[in-house]
Amino acid sequence: YYTYSLGALSVFGFIACCFVWFNNTAYPSEFYGPTGPEASQAQAFTFLVRDQRLGANVGSAQGPTGLGKYLMRSPTGEVIFGGETMRFWDLRAPWLEPLRGPNGLDLSRLKKDIQPWQERRSAEFMTHAPLGSLNSVGGVATEINAVNYVSPRSWLATSHFVLGFFLFVGHLWHAGRARAAAAGFEKGIDRDFEPVLSMTPLN
Structure with a gap:
């Protein structure tokens, strides 16, 4: 039962890690900081807003790869943010949803x-991405207020991953010991011939 319990707790730790890291509903970004995908989409949105103010036509501008610099289409046809954040195209967030239409982001609403x-909200999320390390200089170009910042989401996800990992190691360790004991070849002191067995009781 001990081994089984360690295994179960390990699985719980990994599940909690994934929920904390990716879920912005049960773990709202206002309290825990943005998810990685949310911070990435927020960065794309922030620069779209800035460049549109400077006169860019965000609907037709091309990036260096020939894809849309600000907007493009997802594999299923929705209008999404372009650039590296395209991999997070299916993100849903309260600050972004009002700008969607029936086919993804609505160009007229964006304009x-x-x-x-x-x-x-997006500027705040962009600068507080769940990146960086505990002595953080983070390493994102948009890092302004975020130096030495580690979000509660980062702490919770990392701690539960580490917890899950070590409990899994414990599960393997004790599963191996239990199996060895059952098979009769457990390593260790031979308990039948310990000196203490021939000594007089203390009382």
Whole structure:
């Protein structure tokens, strides 16, 4: 039962790690900091807002790869943010959903209906991505207020992963010991011939 319990707790740790890292509903970003995908999409959105103000046509601008610099289409046809954040194209977040139409991001809303609160929220999430290390200089180009910042999401996800890992090692260790004991070849002191067995009781 001990081995089984360690294995179960290990699985719980890994599951909790995944939930904390990816879920922005049960673990809202306002409390825990943004998820990685959310911070990435926030960065794309923040620069779309900035460059659109500077006169860029975000609907047709091409990036260096020939794909859309700001907007492109997902494999299933939705309009999504371009650039590296395309891999997070299916992110859903409260600050982004009002800008979607029936086919993904709505170009007319992006041009005319971005609200100040959405800009503020995405700028905050962009600069507080769950990256970096505990002595953090993080390593993202957008890092301003985030130096030496490690989000609660990073702490929770990392701690549960480490917990899950060590409990898994314990599970393997004790499973091996239990199997060896059952098979009769457990390593260790031969308990039948310990000196203490021939000594007089203390009382």
